[in-house]
Amino acid sequence: MNRRKAIGGILALTGIGIATYTGFNLFYVKSRKGQLHDYKNLVSALVDVIIPATETPGAKQANVQDFVINYMESCSSVKEYNNFFDGLIDLQETCISTYGSNFEKCTLQQQVAIVKDLDSTYEGSGLFSKIRNKISGRPFYTILKALTVEGYCTSELGATQHLVYEPIPARYKAITTIQPNQKAWATK
């Protein structure tokens, strides 16, 4: 995982590199779509580490894995699909070489350690990552985290239990005073 990232990163550091890398992507990236349904257990375990059950349900119980897989299969670009798919494979390789077991079978502590390592590579909104993402698509963990957050906050359990969801407000109070432990609205 780090090797592949490093190569992309080094190439992206030089203008020529970017052009070459992009050209390569444009002409040689093949779609490998259709395979993620086989990785549902892994995706379920991952989203549940990113958003675990606390006093409110976790991502797995909220079926966030279904949204992540549906989105990647039906809506994502080929580049991002490949980044995501390669990320999953690399993750499993890392788990097996480090802990001798695939991610789903790792202990919670091991899972958290793995995700912590991934999270340290997370790139939010820096200019460099924005340019890179435009060229090569978002990297694996950035996609995973964004879809987990979206999937959870728009799930029935996430929107109605972790956040506050009002399908028909029937009023607009433009200025209210925030209450202790005020939860955020689920929708805009």
Next chain:
Amino acid sequence: MKNQTETNTFDAIVVGSGISGGWAAKELTEGGLKTLVLERGGKVEHVTGYTTAFLNPWDFKNRKHLTNKELEERPVQSSHCNAADKHFYVNDKEHPYIQVDPFKWIRGYQVGGRSLTWGRQSYRLSDLDFEANKKDGYGVDWPIRYADLAQWYDYVEDYVGISGSSESIAHLPDGIFLPPIPLNAIEQHLKQKVKEHYSDRVIINGRVANLTQPKKGRGPCMYRNLCSRGCPFAGYFSSNSATLIDAQETGNLTLRANSIVKEVLYDAKTKRAIGIKIIDAISKEEQTFYAKLIFLNASAIATAAILLNSVSPSFPNGLGNSSQQVGHNLMDHIVNEGTYGTFDGLLDKYYEGRSPGTIYIPRFQNINKQTQNPDFVRGYGIQGKGERENWESKATQGFGASLKAQLQTPGKWTISLGGRGEVLPNYENKISLDTQNLDQWGLPLVKVHFKYGDNELAMMEHMTKSSEEILTKAGFKNVGSYRTSPPPGSAVHEMGTARMGNDPKTSVLNKYNQMHDVKNVFITDGSCMTSSACQNPSLTYMALTVRACRYAIDQLKSNQI
């Protein structure tokens, strides 16, 4: 045969059922005319036709995202729609057009047209706008002034239901308003700061066609902010929820969906249009309908295309096109991608319900000597919205329980501002027909030629800079703008392709939206606009439509047409 002709003959035909066509249908049927409304798209019944209106976020398999297949079908429309309202936007593959220059032609082919998905912003034009062409020499003079339209603005606003505040701004006249949608805490803050820092600009409540009180059995708004799915509460104005229902109730309305207009038929002897030839969108069979009066309300580009396709020995270049202006002077509003800022205070304030409204900064450039701008003529308004960040916009750290906690709490206050600027009439910006490339109904494809001029580009630069300055002065942090402009057409305010004017040699329509060349054809969609002003235009189309209908009915009754 006699029966056939009888069922095909009406007093009036209206082409299009969008925001202006709906009004023509209402006014003509209420005026006692047996009226046929032709709509090229399918039926959308009020309430039952809004199939996604009650769906929750989790009811959509991919949430709001379009699938790759849907994106492929909608390369143009996809920037303006999502999974919840895509069915109100055309499939670009089925309805192609040719972009000689990049131009987004956003369309809704269904009963109600784009009145289902419109932005609902409703502002009057003023004499600053109606006199602009005459004063600076771009385009031709409008044949009307504000006084000609004021009573029709009143009439339309009273029926539609516009929420807004009276502000006594001469160049943005007040109207008949329902109570405004109030400003939230950050919007109030911005309003106050603008007042402190500027003498030439002000923040007002956006004027929107959302009902803050019930109106004629419609509404009130439920503050769901899901308007573009169609509103089962009729909380905002659309043809489907209002004008078409009233037209139906007169007993004078015949609505024919799936009817693509091929051409307007012209009789050289009487110098009148005699009817409309359509192609049934499904059976692809042609059919002709006859009427004494014809209103074209197909939207600016489509109406011009119909005229250009209506050729006869009298009008070899298209019906009513002796001026050679049909299809030309295409305008939109120039918009920027927007300016954003975050605010560190007011964290004890929030809101309940979801506002479908905005704030608005009325035009503040080139109003008078003091506000004269050396870089461009005319001006722009700025729309904006304040809200607290939520999971969609919040920058979060880490994962696990701490991430959950961050998602659960309301984030910082933010404001986004977006300018809407006037585009000058330019003969070179135009639509034409490509007779070599036909659609599946055998009709020539529309070609769009459109380029911004220096005036528009200077204005865009100014709207971005002034938006940044306003937010910075008001104490916002992280102020920034996307320094790009979406392609022309993105404002979905295309207009000007059959302009009004006093001189038949340089304009297509007279001061009553009546064709100079063909007295029983009226055009009251965006085509008629002599200049674009910078205000959202639908309210003006509606007022012009009512005014033209009243005139046409009088003319018809006194045998003038």
